[in-house]
Amino acid sequence: MSNRLEGKHVLVITSNTGIERDELIKPVQALQALGAHVVHASQAGGTTQTFVGDTEKDTTVRSSKKLAEVNAGEFDALVIPGGTVNADTLRQDADAQQLVQAFAKAGKTIAAICHGPWVLINAGVVEGKTLTSYPSVSTDLKNAHAAGWVDAQVKQCGANGWTLITSRTPKDLPAFNEAIAKALEAA
Template identity: 45%
Template sequence: MTEQPLKGRRVAILATDGVEQVELVRPRAAVEDAGAGTALLSLAPGSIQAMNHDVEKGDVFAVEGTVAEASPDDFDALILPGGTTNPDKLRQDPAAVRFVKNFAATGKPIGVICHGPWTLVEADAVRGRTLTSYPSVRTDIRNAGGTVVDQEVVVDNGLVSSRNPDDLPAFCAAIVEEFAEGRHFAT
């Protein structure tokens, strides 16, 4: 029997059109294999178009809820995948920014990869935190008060971050571990 450290946990995945497909699919599979239920939240109902390396259309994924109607209280953890246009669209949406800001304030764990930290920056959720990201996002993180390191995975008090799809094995292992630990600090 497979160990399921996330059995009974609910994980929100926040993404929209332009999400890097592998950064959505592999973390989702990792937490589901560990026993979690997941919900793909987006800006609007329907479906979102994933991309492969920002140049080739990937699969289309059904949205299971809108971020405007979601509450951080309904989830135990959050995954923010990358892709260049995905977090750029999310950080321009007030409901998405509010959800991420409120989620970060709960102390519940968050996994973020590649360009995903742009949404955290907009939600003022990197100040005083150490994380990694795709190189083009690092100045934004520093300007928002975060510390950036160049490692395949960084864990800072429940915030798990990685640089790019090459880091997915380490990222997936770390999010399962951190999500199993649960809340890391109180507001």
């Protein structure tokens, strides 16, 4: 175990169902292994249901807080896992949108993978940013006035005072996790 991120606090937000398992579990494990304190908050708190793909139920994971109970000021970075249902549910959640806006306004790191950028679109923070995502989200990003979409493992964009990290799919998790770690080290 490395202490590379000791003293850093990371918030992971999800709905209570439809979360892509690896996009939740692997960043949490990777960041904790580097010494970060990671809190998982979900809409209702308690148990969250993960999936492999969008149809195969997998494990349940406990979240430690409700989104409404979280203060963005206590964290250095925000991570938004994908999963179509998860991202579609979160993008309609006022507490999730408020958290994204608070992290952006405070100049903190926000990382979203797969369909996670849908939450960023609804929070109104993608304009002028270049992102990657699951390919089907690219049109939504363009319609939300993102500066561009790239087909890359990970895309980091630092425009407008805060760092945005995005990735496409679970295959990109090693690069995604490392980009989050480097951004936290630089903060």
